[in-house]
Amino acid sequence: MKTPSYTWICHKxxxxxxxxxxxxxxxxxxxxxxxxxxxxxxxxLGNDRPAVHMFTSSDIFLFFPEIIPAAILAVWSPFWAIQxxxxxxxxxxxxxxxxxxxxxxxxxxxxxxKQKYLAYIGVLGMLxxxxxxxxxSQHVVAT
Ligand SMILES: [Zn+2]
Numbered sequence: 001m002k003t004p005s006y007t008w009i010c011h012k013x014x015x016x017x018x019x020x021x022x023x024x025x026x027x028x029x030x031x032x033x034x035x036x037x038x039x040x041x042x043x044x045l046g047n048d049r050p051a052v053h054m055f056t057s058s059d060i061f062l063f064f065p066e067i068i069p070a071a072i073l074a075v076w077s078p079f080w081a082i083q084x085x086x087x088x089x090x091x092x093x094x095x096x097x098x099x100x101x102x103x104x105x106x107x108x109x110x111x112x113x114k115q116k117y118l119a120y121i122g123v124l125g126m127l128x129x130x131x132x133x134x135x136x137s138q139h140v141v142a143t
Contacts, residue, residue, distance in 0.1 A: 002032050011038045070126040074104055077130070084137055092136035099129020 003020045010017060011033050015026035023030050029041065077100040084093035107122025109115075 004031050012041045066123045070123045073126050073130050089137040092133045095136055096129055096133035100126050103129060
């Protein structure tokens with residue numbers, strides 16, 4: 001079998017292999033693979049990945065209908081906070097920013113680590129923070 005006289009990269013697993021090695025040290029894939037062989041391996045690579053990394057927004061949407069108001073809130077809350085500050089509702093603005101910020105982080109961590117409950121707590125936290133901020137802004141009389 002022909003072997004490369006240079007350091008080569010495996011077509012299947014992308015491992016670097018020393019010169020004159022006929023097969024990949026990592027996965028055993030031949031160095032001089034034909035185009036057909038490489039093509040045959042590509043779909044396998046594609047199938048491996050989703051199992052590991054697929055936890056996408058569509059997955060989240062199935063579980064949490066609350067994510068829609070939470071997402072709107074995440075975008076809208078800075079503007080609302082500025083408005084609250086202008087109306088001297090400092091406590092409400094602070095509650096809103098801290099609550100949405102912390103909840104947003106919890107949601108992000110939950111998605112990253114695939115912990116759906118943490119993500120859900122993040123979503124609920126955002127809605128609760130907004131509700132609390134709304135209460136605070138209505139109870140404090142601006143002078
Ligand atoms: Zn390999």
